[in-house]
Amino acid sequence: MEQAVRAVRGQGMSSIKEVVSGWGDVARYLRGGDSGSLVPVVIPKDKRGMRWTSLIWFGVWALFSGVFLAATDHGALGGLAIFVAIISFLLSALWWWRSSIVEIEEGTVGVLTKFGAITGPGLSPGRHYLWHPWARVAYVVDVTTEIPYTAPVLSSPTHENVPLKSIEFFLRFRIVDAIRFVQTIGAGNFDLVLSNSVQDAIRQRSRQVRTEQAYDLRGSDVKDMQELLNRQLTRYGVQIMGCNIPDVQLPDQYREHLATRERVAKELVAYEKEWELTRKRRIDTLLLEIERSKKVRDAKVVEVQASLNKARKDVAQMLEERETEAQKIRYEIETRARTNLVAAQGEAKAQEQLATAYRDNRAVLGYELARRRLDVGATLAEDAPRPVIVHTDAGAGDSSALSTLLMAQLLPQLQSGGDSAPRRGARQVTQSANAVGQAAQRAAEAVQERSQG
Structure with missing residues (x-):
């Protein structure tokens, strides 16, 4: 595997390494790399060391010398030596302060060590x-930049075990x-692990x-x-931010075969396009015919619609x-019905008035009949037979049989002559009263029949 990696280094594969440099070149290596290699880690040179302690030892020697000279009556030299010791201490402190300053670049992390151990x-x-x-x-590590990495792979076999000429793989990691x-x-x-x-x-x-x-x-x-x-590299503190395959190259022989297939495919596409144009032309012709037929149909529809509108208009007018x-x-x-109704209402009102008149006339007739009855009664009472009282005076002594016989003969004649006139008057009154009652009853029945009809 290492030999394969070395073989493709010249084919454009990226390389990653760490460099040792001074503090002034840390940013340049992290941003620009070194000789085409990616530099995510820089080991800075520490020139501080312990050289600043030489000034402290010199100041201690000068201090003891000044004290010794001051004790041996050489006060001027002793004071000068003490002054030199103080200056030496100040210079060593300044040197220590200046050498302790460390500036970490933006986007990086400094890994601190004490006695060689990371803390x-x-x-x-x-x-x-x-x-x-x-x-x-000990290390300055770039933790914000997404570092691009290109890794072409040679002789990668496919599913049919055909080795591809190369597959270029590109990724970004941080x-x-x-x-x-x-x-x-x-x-x-x-x-090496990433490749x-x-x-x-x-x-x-x-x-x-x-x-x-x-x-x-x-x-x-x-x-x-x-x-x-990511599963393989997470344990190293690295994360893959994105990757893709920008290029694939097939073997030359298979590429020629593929070129032939592509040429045939292009010819097929050209034939399909030609056939598509022919089909489209035919479709356009058919569409024109259809449009023409549609126009004729629309004209006929307009005529039919006009005729239909005219018929509808005539029907509506009729x-x-x-x-x-x-x-x-x-x-x-x-x-006519209202006239008949008014006439019927008038006739009904007239009939109602007539019935009212008949009712009133009947009451008048009843009154007249009652009055006439009273008159008849009075007349009958006047013409009623009166008893004949024959006074016989017991003292006169006229109680003969002759007088009694004469009286018995005269009484029937008086009664028959006196009763004939009253009986005739009563019979006439009775007949007239009956006639009036019958006429009133007939009038009432006629009014009732009209009101029911």
Whole structure:
């Protein structure tokens, strides 16, 4: 596998490595790489060391010398030596402060070590002070840039075991955990691991594709390959942000065969286009005929519609005339009926008035009949026979049989002559009263019959 990787280095495969440089070149290597290689990790040179302690030892020697000279009555020299010692201490402190300053570039993380062991979560971008003499920034790792990586794969077999000439694979990765990356693998080893993982993933994909469909790998969905690479590289603190297959090259012999197939396919496409044009021309002709027939049909439909509208108009006019005539007849019938109704109402009112008059006349006749009855009764009472009282005076002594016989003969004559006139008057009154009652009853029956009719 390593020999295959070395063989394709000249074919355009990317390489990853780490370099050692001073603090001034860290940004240049991280952004621009080194000799065409990608540099995600830089090991900065630490020139601080322990040289600043020489000034401290010199200051200690000058301090002891000044104290000794001051004790031996050489005060001027002793004071000068003490002054030199103070200056030496100040210069060493300044040297220590200046050498402890570390500036981490934006988008990078500094991996801090003490006594050679990695400590802390890493230094964030900005200025930091390393006061500990044995604290070092061992690595500066780029954790924000998505690093592009190109990996062409040679002789990748397809499903029919036909080796493809090459498959170019492109991906972008980013270091998400700088400490894990430098602890577990490092840039140089990661280059080898990434290339091997990409080779295996591409060969697995090409094994699933038939040779005639190899060109379909261009721009195909490779999310499964991305997930596979992420599962393999996550333990190194690396994440694959995206990948694709920009180019696939077939073997020369198969390419010629494919070119022949493409030529035949193009001829077939040209024939299909020609046939499509012919078919379209025929369809256009048929459509024109159909349009012409539609226009003729529309003209006939317009004529029929005009005739239908005219017929509807005539029918509507006739119906209107019929309706006017029917309305006129209805008005005449209503007028005649209203006239008959008024006449019937007038006749009924007249009959009602007549019945009222008959009823009033009947009451008058009843009154007249009652009055006449009273008159008749009075007349009968006046003409009633009166008893004949024959007074016989017992003292006269006229009680002879002759006088009694004469009286008995005269009484029947008086009674018959007196009763004949009253009986005739009563009979006439009775007949006239009966006639009046019968006439009133007939009038009432006639009024009742008219009111019921």
